Amino acid sequence: MKICVLPGDGIGPEIIAQAVRVLSSLDLKFELEEALLGGAAVDASGTPYPEATQKLAREADAVLLGAVGGPQWDTLAREIRPERGLLGIRKDLNLFANLRPAILYPELANASTLKPEVVAGLDILIIRELTGDIYFGQPRGIREENGERVGFNTMVYSESEIRRIGHVAFAAARKRDKRVCSVDKMNVLECTQLWRDVMIEVAKDYPDVELSHMLVDNAAMQLVKAPKQFDVMVTGNMFGDILSDEASMLTGSIGMLPSASLDDKQKGLYEPSHGSAPDIAGQGIANPLATILSVAMMLRYTFGLEEQALRIEAAVKKVLAQGFRTGDIYERGTSRVGTREMGDAVLAAL
Numbered sequence: 112m113k114i115c116v117l118p119g120d121g122i123g124p125e126i127i128a129q130a131v132r133v134l135s136s137l138d139l140k141f142e143l144e145e146a147l148l149g150g151a152a153v154d155a156s157g158t159p160y161p162e163a164t165q166k167l168a169r170e171a172d173a174v175l176l177g178a179v180g181g182p183q184w185d186t187l188a189r190e191i192r193p194e195r196g197l198l199g200i201r202k203d204l205n206l207f208a209n210l211r212p213a214i215l216y217p218e219l220a221n222a223s224t225l226k227p228e229v230v231a232g233l234d235i236l237i238i239r240e241l242t243g244d245i246y247f248g249q250p251r252g253i254r255e256e257n258g259e260r261v262g263f264n265t266m267v268y269s270e271s272e273i274r275r276i277g278h279v280a281f282a283a284a285r286k287r288d289k290r291v292c293s294v295d296k297m298n299v300l301e302c303t304q305l306w307r308d309v310m311i312e313v314a315k316d317y318p319d320v321e322l323s324h325m326l327v328d329n330a331a332m333q334l335v336k337a338p339k340q341f342d343v344m345v346t347g348n349m350f351g352d353i354l355s356d357e358a359s360m361l362t363g364s365i366g367m368l369p370s371a372s373l374d375d376k377q378k379g380l381y382e383p384s385h386g387s388a389p390d391i392a393g394q395g396i397a398n399p400l401a402t403i404l405s406v407a408m409m410l411r412y413t414f415g416l417e418e419q420a421l422r423i424e425a426a427v428k429k430v431l432a433q434g435f436r437t438g439d440i441y442e443r444g445t446s447r448v449g450t451r452e453m454g455d456a457v458l459a460a461l
């Protein structure tokens with residue numbers, strides 16, 4: 112088991128340290144190699160996804176990532192911004208399937224801004240296509256036209272790209288409540304008409320799974336109105352970016368949500384759904400649980416170690432039940448702890 116560890120920027124190194132402690136406590140044989148990605152890589156080598164990192168990431172079975180980005184790099188040229196490093200590694204490793212679960216832990220029911228009865232028991236899996244769409248489509252740019260600047264990007268999906276993410280969604284739904292809601296904007300965009308057509312074709316291979324369709328604007332509304340209607344949602348790169356942030360906030364605690372980005376074999380990049388939180392970086396107060404839960408996803412999806420994955424998830428539930436809370440999920444009557452103490456609590460629960 113070769114794991115490439117990319118702490119990244121902001122709170123990345125702090126939360127990764129706790130995730131690595133948890134991983135190391137499991138009595139598994141693995142090799143960890145650390146490399147730079149994002150702003151840290153720009154500072155060290157002038158590029159957000161350096162060759163040394165590429166080499167390690169390609170050779171590894173799995174990548175564990177903290178987070179990238181921060182205000183000090185926001186004024187850099189677009190090609191060397193930290194976010195480019197993230198998009199670069201996704202594309203380079205062909206990580207087309209992004210799994211973003213949004214689960215409400217019963218102990219955190221009050222963290223949501225929605226009424227408890229609307230979100231109690233919430234368990235949605237958003238499957239976002241991650242290597243296509245307007246994020247990567249050509250042509251793109253800003254040009255002069257008739258004496259003014261015109262900005263343009265291209266939304267594009269091939270049939271095969273839609274089909275492979277469709278299979279990921281239906282296969283995932285089979286292990287859950289057997290319902291897939293495909294999100295598109297077929298009333299306006301041809302690209303997403305094709306998306307819908309191909310999803311209907313893919314569904315024929317999964318007669319036991321129910322397929323429904325929703326336009327993205329309605330999906331955004333339904334997510335806050337009646338989020339529990341969803342089991343698996345599958346959508347393109349840009350809609351998925353937006354809807355997954357929205358879904359994560361239903362739980363009120365983005366600091367709790369892991370994610371996996373998978374290729375067509377078993378390789379994956381695992382990272383918390385939250386960002387680098389530069390405002391609290393270096394203070395030892397960030398919530399490491401999303402990163403620790405990302406380790407659980409890594410053990411499950413890349414290494415097939417379901418039992419160990421469940422152990423980590425149970426340990427996280429236990430520390431919540433014991434009342435340990437980092438600042439982002441703190442409420443009166445619980446014990447506020449820092450990043451490392453939260454790691455200690457998970458280790459003790461394990």
Ligand code: IPM
Nearest residue numbers: 180194195197198351352355
């Ligand atoms: C995400 C992030 C990235 C994205 C950014 C940082 C490039 O928002 O992972 O959702 O848009 O994909």
Ligand code: MG
Nearest residue numbers: 352353355356
């Ligand atoms: Mg996003």
